[in-house]
Amino acid sequence: xxxxxKLSLSLCCTLWGLTLPAGAEEQAEGFxxxxxxxxLNRSFYYNRDYRNGASAPGGAGYAETLAHAIMANFNSGYxxxxxxxxxxxFAMIGLKLDTGDGRNGGRSTFDILPVNSDGEARDEYTxxxxxxxxxxxxxxxxxxxxxxxxxxxxxxxSRLLPESFRGVTLANTSVLGLNLQGGRLHxxxxxxxxxxxxxxxxxxxxxxxxxxxxxxGGDYAINEQVSVSAYSSxxxxxxxxxxxxxxxxxxxxxDVDLIGGFNYYNVQDEGKQRLGELNNNIxxxxxxxRVGAHTLALSHQRNNGDNDFDYLRQSxxxxxxxxxxxxDFNSPKERSWMLRYDLDMRSYGIPGLSFMTRYGKGTDxxxxxxxxxxxxxxxxxxxxxxxKRWERDIEVKYVVQNGSFKDMSLRIxxxxxxxxxxxxxxxxxxxxxxxxxxxx
Numbered sequence: 001x002x003x004x005x006k007l008s009l010s011l012c013c014t015l016w017g018l019t020l021p022a023g024a025e026e027q028a029e030g031f032x033x034x035x036x037x038x039x040l041n042r043s044f045y046y047n048r049d050y051r052n053g054a055s056a057p058g059g060a061g062y063a064e065t066l067a068h069a070i071m072a073n074f075n076s077g078y079x080x081x082x083x084x085x086x087x088x089x090f091a092m093i094g095l096k097l098d099t100g101d102g103r104n105g106g107r108s109t110f111d112i113l114p115v116n117s118d119g120e121a122r123d124e125y126t127x128x129x130x131x132x133x134x135x136x137x138x139x140x141x142x143x144x145x146x147x148x149x150x151x152x153x154x155x156x157x158s159r160l161l162p163e164s165f166r167g168v169t170l171a172n173t174s175v176l177g178l179n180l181q182g183g184r185l186h187x188x189x190x191x192x193x194x195x196x197x198x199x200x201x202x203x204x205x206x207x208x209x210x211x212x213x214x215x216x217g218g219d220y221a222i223n224e225q226v227s228v229s230a231y232s233s234x235x236x237x238x239x240x241x242x243x244x245x246x247x248x249x250x251x252x253x254x255d256v257d258l259i260g261g262f263n264y265y266n267v268q269d270e271g272k273q274r275l276g277e278l279n280n281n282i283x284x285x286x287x288x289x290r291v292g293a294h295t296l297a298l299s300h301q302r303n304n305g306d307n308d309f310d311y312l313r314q315s316x317x318x319x320x321x322x323x324x325x326x327x328d329f330n331s332p333k334e335r336s337w338m339l340r341y342d343l344d345m346r347s348y349g350i351p352g353l354s355f356m357t358r359y360g361k362g363t364d365x366x367x368x369x370x371x372x373x374x375x376x377x378x379x380x381x382x383x384x385x386x387x388k389r390w391e392r393d394i395e396v397k398y399v400v401q402n403g404s405f406k407d408m409s410l411r412i413x414x415x416x417x418x419x420x421x422x423x424x425x426x427x428x429x430x431x432x433x434x435x436x437x438x439x440x
Contacts, residue, residue, distance in 0.1 A: 031086060034077015037440035042069040043433040044160045046112050048105070051425035064100030065112040065121070069093065069160045074440075078135050088142070089130030094160045096123050111314060112160050114192040125194050127161055138174040143167075145189075145196055150181055151243045151263075151319040152233035153215045153312070159191035163314055166196055167212075181231075182216035190314050200235065201313040205275050205373050210236045217243070225249045237271035239278055239310075245319055257290040259297065263319050265309060276371030280305025282330060284321040288340075293347035301329055301336045306369040308332065322360050325415040326428060327391040329362040332370055334387075336362035352399040361390040365422065376422050389419035408435045 047064040071092040078084025096113055104113060104121040113121040131144030146169045147155040147162070156163040167185030187197040200208045217231025231243045243265050250258040262285050269278040281304050288297025299321035303309055309330040311317040322329040322336045329336035338360035345353035365387035367376045376384045397411040413430040417423070 039437040040071040041435040045431040049427045063105035066098040084135040092127040139172045154316040156314040177221040180218040185213045242266045261286045276373040282309045295342040307374040331365035333366040356395040391417040
């Protein structure tokens with residue numbers, strides 16, 4: 001059966017949830033009574049040292065930016081009745097505070113502020129959008145600017161302003177423990193874009209001439225310890241992508257849990273093959289132990305395909321354990337291991353304070369059989385082989401627990417990476433301060 005048919009049948013099944021009588025009770029809240037208005041202030045300091053000077057891949061030898069964002073989000077309730085109507089809207093502005101004597105990252109993955117053709121950062125930029133929403137029984141339909149959260153399409157929020165998509169999404173929760181999601185998107189807006197109707201762009205291949213992106217799938221909590229997820233997506237004329245994942249927690253005692261997880265993606269070329277021939281599968285597996293405030297986990301990841309495992313630029317659409325702050329460890333034939341340690345200081349009398357550190361190492365990346373879109377070559381024109389890299393991350397976060405600044409958070413992220421020919425060595429530091437306010 002073709003994927004188009006599968007997606008159509010699945011979406012029809014989800015739509016069926018709209019017509020279930022199910023004896024659903026009328027919601028008590030109304031359009032105004034159920035509304036909320038939230039304001040988020042985000043200050044973002046980011047510097048990246050490429051270690052190799054101006055010749056480093058990805059831009060200048062050093063990039064630095066300090067910026068501030070103000071994001072207002074209004075979410076209405078629903079009109080009363082069997083079918084409720086509502087609206088979500090947002091208005092956001094990003095402001096340049098300092099770019100370190102013009103070292104703003106240029107046109108690279110730095111992506112804090114939009115830049116012109118000369119690499120100069122704009123003083124400010126905005127995003128304004130919204131979506132109409134319809135609720136009936138256990139289903140919710142949204143039309144407009146949306147923020148999907150699935151393993152195959154997930155908006156990114158790791159920069160100054162979040163990423164968004166434009167299209168139609170549908171979610172259904174008729175079955176206890178099961179959350180079904182589907183959608184058809186026809187545009188995206190990356191973190192540094194004001195326009196809400198921009199074309200699709202992937203992280204490794206760049207812009208793609210694709211008219212739409214469709215997805216469908218669901219998450220099911222089998223019980224409190226085990227959950228599974230399965231999704232499929234189609235970036236028209238580029239790829240068909242399939243995902244399966246599971247998460248397991250097994251209590252040993254009151255303070256000890258074993259944790260585990262598995263993630264798998266399969267990617268096939270589709271239609272006009274805008275990204276060349278694709279036949280990729282990549283997976284990661286994690287096993288760890290949680291003892292009170294401490295969590296230690298080991299994960300392994302392998303890309304068995306001949307090309308990079310690609311995803312939408314600056315999105316979080318990559319649910320792999322070894323996809324971390326800078327490195328995804330997703331090159332063709334690459335194998336990687338990662339050790340991660342987390343500490344929650346609540347048990348030590350400091351609620352809101354947490355610490356994380358991890359180290360990942362990848363080997364055996366080989367572009368010998370990559371297609372022309374994803375091929376990487378050395379200075380002599382030969383495909384890169386036997387490539388290696390590692391990354392070490394440290395992160396500290398504190399969330400204010402009470403008082404006038406309750407829920408204000410301070411987050412520090414430090415990353416160091418070293419690699420052979422196909423990537424830069426770099427040292428990266430991020431300081432993110434967020435202050436949310438509930439106005440309604």
